[in-house]
Amino acid sequence: MSHRLLSVGFFYIHKDRGHRGTVKTHSSSLLALALLALLCGLGISDVFAQEAGTSPVDFPYAGNRTAVWIVAQLHILFAAFILGAPIFVVISEWLGYRKQDPRYDRMAKEVTKVTVILFSMTAVTGGLFIFVLLAAYPQFTTSFINQFYVVFAIIYPALFIAETILMYAYLYTWDIWKGEKKGRHIALGVLLNLVCLLILFVINGPTSFMNTPPKAEGVSPQDFLAAATLWDKIANQSWFPLSLHRIDGNVAFGGFIAGMIAAYMYMAAKTKEERAYYDWMGFVAIWIAVGGSLLQPFTGLLLAYEMCDYDFSFCPYMMADQLSMFFEMQGIMIGLLFLGINYYSWLSVKRIEGADNVRISVLAPIVVVILLPVTMWVMNSWWIPDPMSLAFLLPLTMSPFLLGRFVPVTVSARTVIKIGFIIMLISDAVWLTPAGFVATGTDMPDEMKLPEGWDYLSSMPAKLSAIFTLVFVTIVNFVLYNRAIKQGTILWGKIDFAAQFVLIFLAFTSTWIMGLMGAVRSLLKKYFHTYSLVSDLSAESFTPTLSYSAGWITAITVFFIAVVTVAALIAIRPSVVQAKEPEGNPVPVPVK
Amino acid sequence: MWNLFKKLAVGLVVGGGLAAIANSQEVPVSFQLLFFIIALVGAVVFALLDAKTLNVMNGGMSFFAVTVFWVFLISVCVAGASFLPQFDPEDEKAKIGKLLDKERKQSAQGKTEELIARAKALDQQVKALEDRLKGIGGGQAVAMTQAPSATEKPAASGGGGAGDIMKVGEEQWQLQECYNCHKLRGEGGKKRGPELDNIGTLLTVEEIQQKIADPKSFMAEGYDKEWQKGIMPDKFKDLMDPKEMLALATWLGSFKNVAVNTPKPIKKK
Numbered sequence: 001m002s003h004r005l006l007s008v009g010f011f012y013i014h015k016d017r018g019h020r021g022t023v024k025t026h027s028s029s030l031l032a033l034a035l036l037a038l039l040c041g042l043g044i045s046d047v048f049a050q051e052a053g054t055s056p057v058d059f060p061y062a063g064n065r066t067a068v069w070i071v072a073q074l075h076i077l078f079a080a081f082i083l084g085a086p087i088f089v090v091i092s093e094w095l096g097y098r099k100q101d102p103r104y105d106r107m108a109k110e111v112t113k114v115t116v117i118l119f120s121m122t123a124v125t126g127g128l129f130i131f132v133l134l135a136a137y138p139q140f141t142t143s144f145i146n147q148f149y150v151v152f153a154i155i156y157p158a159l160f161i162a163e164t165i166l167m168y169a170y171l172y173t174w175d176i177w178k179g180e181k182k183g184r185h186i187a188l189g190v191l192l193n194l195v196c197l198l199i200l201f202v203i204n205g206p207t208s209f210m211n212t213p214p215k216a217e218g219v220s221p222q223d224f225l226a227a228a229t230l231w232d233k234i235a236n237q238s239w240f241p242l243s244l245h246r247i248d249g250n251v252a253f254g255g256f257i258a259g260m261i262a263a264y265m266y267m268a269a270k271t272k273e274e275r276a277y278y279d280w281m282g283f284v285a286i287w288i289a290v291g292g293s294l295l296q297p298f299t300g301l302l303l304a305y306e307m308c309d310y311d312f313s314f315c316p317y318m319m320a321d322q323l324s325m326f327f328e329m330q331g332i333m334i335g336l337l338f339l340g341i342n343y344y345s346w347l348s349v350k351r352i353e354g355a356d357n358v359r360i361s362v363l364a365p366i367v368v369v370i371l372l373p374v375t376m377w378v379m380n381s382w383w384i385p386d387p388m389s390l391a392f393l394l395p396l397t398m399s400p401f402l403l404g405r406f407v408p409v410t411v412s413a414r415t416v417i418k419i420g421f422i423i424m425l426i427s428d429a430v431w432l433t434p435a436g437f438v439a440t441g442t443d444m445p446d447e448m449k450l451p452e453g454w455d456y457l458s459s460m461p462a463k464l465s466a467i468f469t470l471v472f473v474t475i476v477n478f479v480l481y482n483r484a485i486k487q488g489t490i491l492w493g494k495i496d497f498a499a500q501f502v503l504i505f506l507a508f509t510s511t512w513i514m515g516l517m518g519a520v521r522s523l524l525k526k527y528f529h530t531y532s533l534v535s536d537l538s539a540e541s542f543t544p545t546l547s548y549s550a551g552w553i554t555a556i557t558v559f560f561i562a563v564v565t566v567a568a569l570i571a572i573r574p575s576v577v578q579a580k581e582p583e584g585n586p587v588p589v590p591v592k
Numbered sequence: 593m594w595n596l597f598k599k600l601a602v603g604l605v606v607g608g609g610l611a612a613i614a615n616s617q618e619v620p621v622s623f624q625l626l627f628f629i630i631a632l633v634g635a636v637v638f639a640l641l642d643a644k645t646l647n648v649m650n651g652g653m654s655f656f657a658v659t660v661f662w663v664f665l666i667s668v669c670v671a672g673a674s675f676l677p678q679f680d681p682e683d684e685k686a687k688i689g690k691l692l693d694k695e696r697k698q699s700a701q702g703k704t705e706e707l708i709a710r711a712k713a714l715d716q717q718v719k720a721l722e723d724r725l726k727g728i729g730g731g732q733a734v735a736m737t738q739a740p741s742a743t744e745k746p747a748a749s750g751g752g753g754a755g756d757i758m759k760v761g762e763e764q765w766q767l768q769e770c771y772n773c774h775k776l777r778g779e780g781g782k783k784r785g786p787e788l789d790n791i792g793t794l795l796t797v798e799e800i801q802q803k804i805a806d807p808k809s810f811m812a813e814g815y816d817k818e819w820q821k822g823i824m825p826d827k828f829k830d831l832m833d834p835k836e837m838l839a840l841a842t843w844l845g846s847f848k849n850v851a852v853n854t855p856k857p858i859k860k861k
Contacts, residue, residue: 217808217822220830267654275648312784312823316772322684325676332672339637346641418641425634429627437622439679442771442780451618497646500654501661508665527688532827537696542681542688550673554666 255289603635761843
């Protein structure tokens with residue numbers, strides 16, 4: 001802004017107020033006015049800096065919004081790991097204690113060491129997030145913090161400090177509280193998890209508030225907010241479903257990342273014993289991750305359901321309009337994730353001696369084959385939350401396990417798994433079939449639409465049926481794997497080396513999906529900072545392209561995994577090396 | 593390698609068959625391509641299932657293999673996302689620009705921009721005056737300063753004719769994305785809300801306005817579930833000013849196509 005413009009601006013204001021004079025007067029006072037206008041301009045600059053959506057800074061290359069997005073997503077990934085890993089760790093420690101298997105204890109301790117390093121990264125990225133947010137959106141950030149002052153100033157820091165103390169205490173009491181005191185250590189781990197869960201629920205309040213601020217029929221959002229209590233703001237409509245979705249997501253994420261760490265350590269292992277241990281660690285980590293992953297589609301659906309119930313315009317925005325191809329990409333990645341999980345399961349079965357003799361009732365492959373069309377029919381007839389759908393589907397899915405023993409015909413595990421893969425591919429095809437391959441469904445030309453008779457493939461019941469089938473096939477494979485373990489002998493360390501690449505692939509895919517869904521959740525606010533309450537007046541308030549978003553999501557994923565890899569190498573490698581080297585006899589030192 | 597070729601051949605046959613069936617049913621080419629790609633992915637999956645066991649690699653080889661694998665994963669993710677149809681943000685920017693126009697103008701930033709625009713115009717006027725003063729003389733200068741200001745606003749467009757109201761109404765239909773749920777003139781709508789081509793016959797402009805401001809005030813016949821669930825968002829009174837809402841209601845009220853079966857609205861409040 002030039003001084004000349006500022007001065008003329010000030011001149012204009014005077015003129016508008018009726019202070020008319022000669023041009024000579026105007027010209028002679030121009031310099032004086034320029035000085036005054038500069039002061040006035042500085043005043044405007046201050047106001048400008050405080051305006052919602054405007055910013056005194058402009059992050060180079062990426063822009064303000066992308067800068068906030070990158071740091072926020074990185075923080076969420078680290079936070080997801082440090083909140084998810086303790087659940088994984090304490091389960092593992094407890095299993096080790098119960099089974100008296102030291103491998104579980106070693107794995108739990110190793111993952112805890114990595115978690116402690118990443119805990120620092122969480123704090124660093126969290127601090128950075130606040131700085132970037134304050135710099136990019138000063139007024140919004142201030143008003144947002146004011147809305148949740150008690151949370152940001154008291155509850156969250158107190159919990160974070162408690163988590164820090166507990167996490168370090170948990171790690172440093174590991175070797176002290178063993179044997180008879182192990183129960184005490186596990187209890188400390190449980191306490192740590194409780195605090196982690198509390199943090200998750202507390203911080204999800206402000207996060208979900210931005211998407212679904214509390215409202216009431218017939219009252220303007222501003223009026224309702226003015227009268228709302230802190231609890232009203234926290235317990236908004238998407239708070240609980242988001243928290244549930246993040247809990248199982250974090251467990252799965254912790255498992256997948258632990259699996260990747262195991263893969264790297266397996267690749268770097270020098271001895272058979274080490275290889276056997278990290279093979280086992282990868283296997284356990286993945287099955288804990290799968291436990292979380294199986295729940296994820298359903299808690300995710302619950303979250304989407306609540307969002308759509310809050311404001312139905314979210315639904316077409318996600319599924320038919322600007323974000324429709326984001327969900328297409330999500331379908332591709334989740335489809336690949338499930339294929340990866342089941343391929344790992346296949347490779348695991350291959351290294352079990354005697355697995356060829358494992359058989360299962362013919363009912364299992366029959367249900368696997370018919371499940372997709374039957375679920376589609378049921379979902380079309382009794383859509384959620386009609387309980388009639390469960391009345392059909394529960395008996396059908398339970399039948400191979402409950403009635404299987406009464407059916408004498410059996411099929412080999414290998415055949416069932418292969419049938420499962422075919423059905424998974426068909427389910428993926430159903431999931432990936434949109435109403436039309438267009439960026440938005442608003443003005444879709446007829447020649448791009450699925451023709452009548454095929455359009456049921458693009459319906460929500462079809463999508464849900466596909467997810468349901470993917471989950472069921474994975475459960476069947478898990479059952480088969482367990483039977484193989486019971487009937488055969490696992491050759492730990494003998495797994496196909498390709499399995500390590502599958503573990504890396506699963507960690508990458510799950511991190512990428514988290515990044516994608518993080519972007520989707522944030523974009524759902526549309527052109528608002530807080531939906532329907534605070535508009536984002538900046539020029540960046542629009543939906544970016546999938547291509548642009550995918551580039552950044554990939555960069556974030558790569559950075560995160562690189563940091564985790566370094567953390568794992570720092571935390572675990574020295575202990576592996578140390579364990580291999582015998583302490584030896586002390587060298588005698590001559591006494592003076 | 594033979595295993596891979598065999599599986600790929602099966603994948604090509606299955607994919608080709610699926611694409612051919614889809615083509616015979618007039619399914620668009622993009623879907624045929626999707627089915628074909630999934631068949632090929634299936635071939636790769638089955639080739640992997642029956643592939644020979646990969647031997648343990650040493651440290652250096654592992655590092656190289658992992659690096660190549662990472663490059664592959666990154667490439668697939670970035671390229672895959674770019675391969676899908678891309679939404680053009682410019683479409684949305686124009687809409688959001690209109691929606692936030694008032695708010696932006698009311699903001700300090702907007703006021704500053706307006707001030708700058710006015711200052712620019714005035715700056716030019718001052719320059720012109722100075723030039724004329726030099727050439728003509730002081731007597732005429734006063735008269736010049738009293739000439740109509742270039743910065744004076746033209747007559748408010750709000751007082752325009754019915755055409756303007758209709759234009760604003762149609763614009764609101766687009767900006768508020770009503771077409772996502774309602775079909776009108778054969779376009780939009782996904783059966784979530786009633787078709788509105790005959791709404792002008794069934795409701796007055798005031799009633800349409802009431803329905804927009806308070807979606808629970810009327811229920812379209814046969815849309816009991818949607819009405820109970822509150823599918824129509826209760827937010828438009830906060831997003832539109834009364835003039836815009838009136839314009840939208842007036843524009844909708846002009847649709848009186850009795851050939852279209854717009855469901856009868858039932859007054860609820």
